[in-house]
Amino acid sequence: MSKIFESERLIVEEIRNGGGKTQVYINKLYADHFPKVRRFIQRNSGSENDAKDIFQEGMMILYKQIMKDKFRGESRIGTYLFSICRYLWYHQLEDRGKTRNFAPDLSELEKQNLIFPYQKILQKQQWSWIDKVFSQLADDCRKILLNALYYQYSMEEIALQMEFENAQIARNKKYKCLKRLRGYLDEHPELKSILRDIVNNPT
């Protein structure tokens, strides 16, 4: 990571490690970079609410890139986030059949090797279904599944974090938890069908 981005290294590391200050840094990212995106979207046929939606989606993408250790700080966070939002807004306008007076400019995204398929954000109702499923799981099950499959920690790291004796025990626990999740869905075929739709087609 270049020296000039050193100040941002902390933010990325804190979010990546899910430390106690994660929310503080997310708040800071929001406050620092939202105004620029809002100005851009409002000058390009968008409303304040459009800007909020696009920025939140952009933040989500950045968050996931950080979590999956794909954001390596080749660009400033603000520059990268703005590029994502511009790219998203470009496609949103296309969906609405509106004229676009700007190019998506993928240079920053390419620099990070982070071209991602354009995908619409999930709706509130869809989130509530997901919430319903995860609330059925015990805390330690939720944690191990997220650590393994979302944050992509190794089994050795998870064993250490969650104080299991070794990686194999962590592996067994993860398997049991996934089985429990599957069992719950099998008992609720309607919910399973809805979630299958969300997973396959989030829009």
Place this chain on the structure above:
Amino acid sequence: MENQATYELIEKYLNGELSGEALANFEKRLTHEPDLTAELDEIRALHQLVELGGDQIAQRQINQAADLYEAQRRVVYRRRSVVLGMVAILAMVLLVFYPRLKKLENINDQLFAENFRPFRAPSNVRSDDSAEYWEEIRQAYETENYSEVITQLENKRPSSQDYLQQFYLGMSYLAKTPSQPDHAILAFEKTITTDNDYIEIAEWYLGLAYLKNQQRDKAKLHFQQLIEKGNTYQREAILDLLARIK
């Protein structure tokens, strides 16, 4: 889920961790074992679901940041609105009252200009050892070099003729350009605190200094008191002023 070993094999396949012969064998099994293919789809969907669960946590944190940002923005807007409102009210007050105040100021200045004449210069005959000093002041005063008179008088050490010093100080502050009526008021007020021959004269100039200092009401009250006391110095002028100060 059939068993943990099958699950872990499928997971390796999904993560791209199978290669060579292991990969070939697994793909061959997929073509012959529909149950395995169905299991692969199930596990893929479960993984995707867990990923959405992670996204949801992130989404909550981002929503919280958005709520905080909006709340802070509202506070800033509210404060800004209050300040802007106050500025607008102040501007309106000025817009309404400034011309009136300006007009009054002009009238006060006009009355002052019509009535103010610098009192004659101090006498050059002095009985104490400060005769030479007073002579310098007299010359500066006569040549209307009031700033010089002020400098000399401000630096003079106290003497038995302090009232005279204060009187000419007040006179000079009032006569100089631009005048400093607030300083003149202080000097004249000191002049009239001791018994001396200049009290009535100083009281007249004190009234004019109030007028010049835009203390119209105070000037009016002061002149009324002079008439009630029976002051004779500039009595006609005082009566005329009282008639014109509304």
